Amino acid sequence: MNKPKRYWLMKSEPEDFSIDDLERVGTEPWTGVRNYQARNFMRDSMQVGDQVFFYHSNTKVPGIYGIAQVASTPYPDPTQFDRKSKYYDPKATEEEPRWMLVDVGFVRKLRKPIPLSLIRTRSEQLGEDFHLVRKGARLSVMPVTASQWKILLSLEGKPA
DNA sequence: GCCAACGTTGGC
């Protein structure tokens, strides 16, 4: 029997890594997550083929810009061992890595981005458990339910 | 184990 497909939302600052960058490279290890909750989602719950909303944060128009998919099983984030990386973690060792990640693969860019401002207008529909529009939401990797996925996708191409 | 101080996230 097929496992039901899972959905996620992953944030990235486009100056750092954008959906266009992902389109160019095809697949990218999702390095630099240093939040335990976000790590746990990647380590414990993601499966190859899961669908991902690619969200641009810290930018002029924050919002969902594209769709990606989980492209690997979890493995240790190599940047935690790299002294020269800004993500270096002195407490992590090869034997006991702290930070796990998955590879993310390009699926498509949205015809038109779905701005956060538009997403907020659907807060009620999306429900309490939608992390993105919670006050002070800082989680960079979060689950999205099938119904939330549908609602959000239906906003593609809608005027903001 | 508490909690103040600090650093970071991320919208505006």
Add this chain to the structure above:
DNA sequence: GCCAACGTTGGC
């Protein structure tokens, strides 16, 4: 650039 919200750190 500002600053609220939040997670983490470290002194006690």
